[in-house]
Amino acid sequence: MDPEDANTPTTRLLTLLNVSALKSRKRPTEDPLPREKLNKRKALAFTAHPLQPEPEPSEFQNGAVSQLGGDPDAAEQEIDGHKGDQNDIAGEPIPPPHDQHFGPNPEILTEHSRTAVDQKQWKSHREKIGKLNAVASLLFDLSLQKTRVKKSTVLERLLNPFEARQAKQLAEHARIQDDLLSVLSAHLDVYHTCVSLEHHQCIREVITLHALDHVTKKRRRVLKNNDRISYAKSTSSDPPEDVQDQGFTRPSVLFLLPLRSSALAWLNALTTHTPSPSFQIENHTRFLGEYGLPPDALDKLATAPPGTYPPDHVEMFKGNVDDNFRLGIKMTRKSVKLFSDFYNCDLILASPLGLRMSIEKQKSSDFLSSIEILVIDQMNALTMQNWEHFVLSHLNKMPKESHDADFSRIKPWYLDGFSSYLRQSILLSPFEMSETRSLYNTSLKNVAGKIRVEKSWPALHVPEGIDHTFLTFDCLSPREEADKRFSYFTTQLLPKVLKSAVQSANTVVFIPSSFDFIRVHNYFRRMSGISFTVLSEYSSNQDIARARQAFFSGKQAFLLISERFHFYRRYKIRGIRNILFYGPPTHPQFFSEFLTYPFLDEGVDPSDVTCRVACCRYDWFKLERMLGSRGVKEVLNE
Structure with missing residues (x-):
């Protein structure tokens, strides 16, 4: 054998199977040759009857009963067994839905069904x-x-x-x-x-x-087969072979x-x-x-009013x-x-x-x-x-x-x-x-x-009178989405904001993606003449206090906020008059929350607040939660 072949998963599995077979003095279970059943019990016929209720438990035919519990050798066990379905025309017992799916030979698992799944042939x-x-x-x-x-x-x-x-x-x-x-x-x-x-x-x-029902049924089957094997040994009869009831690990x-x-x-x-x-x-x-x-x-959250x-x-x-x-x-x-x-x-x-x-x-x-x-x-x-x-x-x-x-x-x-x-x-x-x-x-x-x-999403409730606009940019591939968004923000959206003396101050830039946040942060650092501060998930408590104070007092014109920061901290930011969403927030409530933060300050009129959201067709899920299932179609023209 080639030494390289000895390390393949198939080779290792076959080696484990052969070693296990030698230990138990049994042939490997994947023997391709058909063999006659040695035990007198009939194997269950696994036919598809998904609406068939689970048979009631009964005592074993040989009189040995067990109770469900933990380990096979545990004393705490429960009766497990299944009566045959008297209404089955073929005379074979119909297994319950659990055994039809997780039994040793589920009918739905065929080469045709596996190929259909791999090729995504879903209906x-x-x-x-x-x-x-x-x-x-x-x-x-x-x-x-x-x-x-x-x-x-x-x-x-x-x-x-x-x-x-x-x-x-x-x-x-x-x-x-x-x-x-x-x-x-x-x-x-x-x-x-x-x-x-x-x-x-x-x-x-x-x-x-x-x-819990799944675990219980699985352990019942294992313990039942343990009793059948023990009974066969005690009576010196042929051991049962239809005992495939486990996975590789528990x-x-x-x-x-x-x-x-x-x-x-x-x-x-x-x-x-x-x-x-x-x-x-x-x-x-x-x-x-x-x-x-x-x-x-x-717990401050649980005890807060x-x-x-x-x-x-x-x-x-x-x-x-x-x-x-x-x-x-x-x-x-x-x-x-x-x-x-x-x-x-x-x-x-x-x-x-x-x-x-x-x-x-x-x-x-x-x-x-x-x-x-x-x-x-x-x-x-x-x-x-x-x-x-x-x-x-x-x-x-x-x-x-x-x-x-x-x-x-x-x-x-x-x-x-x-x-x-x-x-x-x-x-x-x-x-x-x-x-x-x-x-x-x-x-x-x-x-x-x-x-x-x-579900069908309703439109979010936002304060009336706020000028909020959804600005779409063209993007034909999800692989290009990050670059297209950055290009639109730096060449179209941000330059227009900087030209306005009103909109270039007291402005929050909300950035959903952490990767985009790092990219935009680096871009602001390279630009001259823009004062800004940042709030990210890595900001310390001291950094947060300094950034909030600098933005509120007007010392810093821009505040970059990552969605992760707002998700974990949920601070209410004061001093906001203009909001730029680099992309729609993943959590829809964040959009409505930021539109209410300007009104934390006294004397703010809705006409003093502006909001701009950069979006594309790949923001459908996010926009649907903000605009509603009907409104998103109007914005994206689809």
Whole structure:
């Protein structure tokens, strides 16, 4: 063998398979030759019946029963088994939707479906899903009605307490949860672009219910097969072969979150589904100490009088705002074990930065090789962080090491490298951005399909009488957008402002992109005769105080502000009379906020304030949130 070939992923995988087979004295599971089943149990026939409710659990045929819990050797276990569907014409049991998608042989995973996904042959249309306005993208069917399932597919011991809590909350929240759960249970990818502050908590609860249901069903299957194997050994009978129930590693659910306070909110939502008196949350005190605020700390945002800070800012930054964290959670029937090792946990809560540092430290991302459900929350906040920290390229890759995996029990589509075609991704954001739409279009490959929840945006309310103008420039390619915008600003917009004695003073330049901010800052530094100061996310408290005072007093005519600075600090700037938006802000409320800041000073008339916004066709999402879904078409003439 060529020494270079020995290091290829395929060669390493085949070596691991052969070593595992020798250890267990079994042939590798990918044996191409058909073999007759040695066990007397019939293999499940995986046919597509997405509306079929999950069969009720029953005792095993051989009398050996188990209970769901944590590890296969744990004492705390729960009965797992499935009755055959008596209405099935073929006489074979119909698997529940979960097994149809994540079972060892899902019918939707074919060479044709994988090719269709790779070539982006989606068939898209708009569809109403209860209260949700969605754009459905499917491969072979233009109706979601055949893929949506009822929430009764959720395990009864999880569903009943959930429905009891639903009865006590607002009817609107319950409808949103039911509509979303019907799509999640069909294992479609979901891109929710209008998660409001009022609905965020109820959406978290329904997603954690779905994640916990997934982990529970997966562990049930593993424990059931453990009992079947043990029974075969105890009776000296032929061992079962239809036991492919695992991935390369144990973690199957990943939550990507921006801040530790977000992790605290998601864990609280997760534990609402485990309310039994005997239930324990291990290491909970340590978790509260590391992910909450110290007991003697005062949260200025949470304790401030209403109206002091914008509601979205309070919701985002109250509590612990550290963006470097990673937490493994192991689920058992009677406990949630926090701070579990990544290779011994079921769920991972982490920030992109925390995962990236963990991958760099371990020099391996094998713990992400078997993620089956991915949840990314508050994507608007993640885009304000370093987008390069995103670790999606590390998901569902072939592991570098075996990690004591039993390859005879790994699902075939993991061994074939097709797990990314079955991973369910759930993206949540209060609004849509070009980065997140690109992620939705290019990185989601679920052959079951995907939907995008959208809304019709109303126009923002701004103070009347202000002269605000949207100035468009031509741009034919997104690759040219940055250069075209800079050229328009420096040759068209800024020179006209400098010619006016009124508009060349008390002027704020708001710059959404950090890269553009550095470029414009350098341009101002090279120009002579312009006094300016800056506020960026890297400004210290002393720098901020000096810049605000210099601008308010008129010592500095221009103030350059980055959107990241305003996102994290949210200062009210006084002394503004003229506003130049280098580009529309990503967060629409920032536009209306800056138009109200001039009136912090006494005696300011709306006619004294001017506003100019430079924009192009690639600012559609941003302009839609500012001008409304109808107004954006008029500005861009489309």
